[in-house]
Amino acid sequence: MKRVILEEEINGFEFREFEDMGRPKYLILGLPDVGLVGTITAAHIVRTLNLKDVVGVESYAFLPPVVVITGGEPKYPMRIYSNGEIAVLVTDVPVNTPGIAPLASAIVEYSRRRGIELIISVTGLGSPRRLKGEPPSVYWLGSDPEVEKFVKGIDGLEKLNEGILVGPYAIVLKEAARRYIKNLVIMVESYPEFPDPEAAAEAVKVFSKITSVEIDVSKLLEEAETIKLRLNSLMKETRETLAKMGKGFEYRPPLIYS
Amino acid sequence: MSWDPFKVIEDMIRNMRRRMQETERLMDEMLQNLLGSSEKTYEMFYERAMETLRSGREEPLASIYEEGDYVIIAVSVPGARRETIDVKVFEDRVEIVASMDLRKVSKALGYSYRYATLREYRGVYPLPSRIDPSTARYEIKGDLVIIRVRKRY
Numbered sequence: 001m002k003r004v005i006l007e008e009e010i011n012g013f014e015f016r017e018f019e020d021m022g023r024p025k026y027l028i029l030g031l032p033d034v035g036l037v038g039t040i041t042a043a044h045i046v047r048t049l050n051l052k053d054v055v056g057v058e059s060y061a062f063l064p065p066v067v068v069i070t071g072g073e074p075k076y077p078m079r080i081y082s083n084g085e086i087a088v089l090v091t092d093v094p095v096n097t098p099g100i101a102p103l104a105s106a107i108v109e110y111s112r113r114r115g116i117e118l119i120i121s122v123t124g125l126g127s128p129r130r131l132k133g134e135p136p137s138v139y140w141l142g143s144d145p146e147v148e149k150f151v152k153g154i155d156g157l158e159k160l161n162e163g164i165l166v167g168p169y170a171i172v173l174k175e176a177a178r179r180y181i182k183n184l185v186i187m188v189e190s191y192p193e194f195p196d197p198e199a200a201a202e203a204v205k206v207f208s209k210i211t212s213v214e215i216d217v218s219k220l221l222e223e224a225e226t227i228k229l230r231l232n233s234l235m236k237e238t239r240e241t242l243a244k245m246g247k248g249f250e251y252r253p254p255l256i257y258s
Numbered sequence: 259m260s261w262d263p264f265k266v267i268e269d270m271i272r273n274m275r276r277r278m279q280e281t282e283r284l285m286d287e288m289l290q291n292l293l294g295s296s297e298k299t300y301e302m303f304y305e306r307a308m309e310t311l312r313s314g315r316e317e318p319l320a321s322i323y324e325e326g327d328y329v330i331i332a333v334s335v336p337g338a339r340r341e342t343i344d345v346k347v348f349e350d351r352v353e354i355v356a357s358m359d360l361r362k363v364s365k366a367l368g369y370s371y372r373y374a375t376l377r378e379y380r381g382v383y384p385l386p387s388r389i390d391p392s393t394a395r396y397e398i399k400g401d402l403v404i405i406r407v408r409k410r411y
Contacts, residue, residue, distance in 0.1 A: 096299060128330070131330070131402070131404060191334075194402075225337065225362070225401050230366045230367060235319055237299075241299065
């Protein structure tokens with residue numbers, strides 16, 4: 001396991017840094033959610049850009065006692081990868097309901113301390129349209145009006161004008177606004193209950209346009225079946241934690257409409 | 259009886275301490291309930307993993323919804339051998355069985371013992387409405403099996 005050089009505790013979560021993560025402009029969040037869209041997007045960016053894991057996120061109260069082994073090396077189940085310009089948070093375990101608010105808030109505070117300019121949350125919007133083979137629509141939402149400059153001019157990206165967002169990304173959005181950090185939520189229509197690599201490919205394309213970093217999605221699409229099979233168990237675990245956090249609210253309209 | 263300011267302060271402190279202890283107890287209880295719910299979730303994950311290990315079978319993920327007069331059941335079977343997919347539709351449920359392509363399983367899941375025993379998808383899905391099995395039609399789109407069947411009135 002990598003040696004920790006710096007440790008910071010926020011809301012019961014320890015951010016253990018193995019090396020200096022630099023001053024990344026973007027932090028992309030790949031927390032398990034509908035269709036595992038964020039998870040697949042984050043993993044693809046890490047693999048394609050060959051990012052290094054520089055921070056382990058640990059909480060003995062809110063995360064299961066887990067070590068993940070990849071390439072013969074033990075790692076924290078929740079990690080931040082970085083190349084100094086782009087940072088990506090991934091997790092091998094779903095976050096349980098009691099840990100969601102403290103974690104989301106801790107991520108925002110940690111981002112503020114590290115000078116992140118834009119937190120990008122990626123999630124799926126469960127839609128039965130996907131089962132009919134229709135291509136997924138992509139929406140965005142910002143924590144403040146200035147976020148629009150990051151998505152201006154991107155074709156096929158619509159602002160979400162109405163809906164309800166539930167889960168860690170809802171807390172990240174609120175905490176980001178409270179702490180004057182910009183947060184962009186990218187929402188891609190996805191299978192409500194299956195991992196959806198095709199939806200993740202759409203999120204990766206948007207991320208490429210925002211950052212002007214070319215990220216090829218062909219491998220992601222070629223390996224879609226393998227990814228779905230690999231993520232079957234995580235999807236089942238996520239489905240149960242989503243139900244507990246009131247994800248059902250996302251499928252009804254808000255009270256006030258325009 | 260004379261008024262004793264020290265006694266009043268002492269009572270106030272005692273009251274405050276009691277309230278603080280009570281609040282602490284309630285907070286502890288709340289945290290334990292929350293963490294207890296996490297434990298139950300982890301227990302469920304464990305039971306499911308053990309069931310897969312014991313049987314070599316995985317229950318496929320499914321999405322069931324109603325569309326007018328029809329019930330749509332979509333079942334995700336990545337890594338299944340297409341020619342072995344068997345769908346049975348009953349009035350109140352759908353059953354699906356498929357053998358897995360072990361080459362695909364090994365590529366996707368690696369070499370751990372648990373996955374080496376994974377041989378088959380098998381799922382039974384209760385339906386939200388009674389249906390007419392004779393109207394069932396299904397198609398396979400990639401790794402999705404989509405069954406469309408008319409409701410019985």
